[in-house]
Amino acid sequence: MTDTSDKRNKSARDSRTAPMDTERSTHSKPGQLADMLGVALEAGEADSSNPVEMTAELLRTKLDGPLPPDPEATILSSSVLDNLYDKLAPQSQLSLGEALTDSKTDLRTILQIKNDAKQTAAQDCPKAQRGVSVTLYYAAIASALLFYDRKITTYSYDAVAIALAKLLDKPWIPPVLASHLQTARKICLDRKDQNE
């Protein structure tokens, strides 16, 4: 287990005793418990028999979640430099989705997102998880193109344009990411023409 997850687990343990978060100051009434059970029924869920819905839900959760851990910061944290680690990580308060679409996100972070997604996609994982990882991989490539005019992959512009077009056909891509991928695809097509 990494120190990052240790810290999160510690945070979770600490939170068990935080009265503001999970402990109730008074006992709920029966009707209130019924209503809370009703929240679960009303919430709906990603239909596990529907891969599109599963992938969309998983992607939404990933985009709303944190950036992947910085491997360098994790190495530092395993030494005695915990205080320094706290200063270095998390590098940003942005969610993963915000970081991908924010022009101020630094290139190192974009590369980190791409590498993490590549690593996850290479693992033996469910189809939905793989779909999400591939999406994040190309979204990071798109960010580098859009914000830094850099192609952070060995794939040709043509290959990237084709991959982005395929992704844009996927029904699970949220609008904000679709627009991001679309703009990057245009750049790829332009560069491809220039190279020819």
Place this chain on the structure above:
Amino acid sequence: MAKSYRTFIGGSGDDAFHTTQWQNLHAAQTLDPQRKREVIGAIMNKYWKPVYSYLRRKGNSNEEAKDLTQGFFHEIVLGRELISQADQTKGRFRTFLLTALDRYVISMHRAQTARKRAPRKAMVALDNFDPGSIAPIDSGTPVDAFTYTWASELLGEVIVEVHEECLRDGLEKHWKVFHATVVKPTMEGADTPPLGELCSQLDIKSEAKASNMSITVKRRFRTILARHIRQYVESDDQVEEEIRDMMQILSKNRAG
């Protein structure tokens, strides 16, 4: 029609389904006395509160209810005869416990005999016995008291787990939105804060985003609740049925 709750979002559901309460009861039939005590202790510590609430609502004193609770688990729930009946019924664990409890109380003389027969020191002690930790219920039947305490314990555990999962996955803001807009208003009757105000406090860009964050956690809540309930119902299809059944009983005492 009830939907399947098998999903990998919010946790590895399949792993959680490997051990059901039925399997735990069967494990208690072991001849290994140490293992038997462990299983009895685990089952009793998990379920003593609803049983105790039921017995108190039946008019027993604190000490009587505590003794009867221990006797119930030792003599009735873990008795071989009842286990074989449970196999035939293949019903829900909550209903199974309730039915058994009803029978136990109806033939109270058996319970009293059992109390005399089984010296208390031979019984597995109730850990963390604190009647004050049980939500009081002033109205309704003993069955209502049982269901109320059962649901209260269940939701408490589920909410803690949702919180832990959110923190583990870096979704602390999501949790805060869910807690402020769903948990506190629903469970405690607190006012729902204006979403705009919450967005400012938590530095969330838009109300739409905050709503989506809440939906994400609601789905986790549903998944984790289903995972817990799945441990004491026979099939995935019974999970939603069990939730509706508890809601119906609890709604009867809406004013309570």
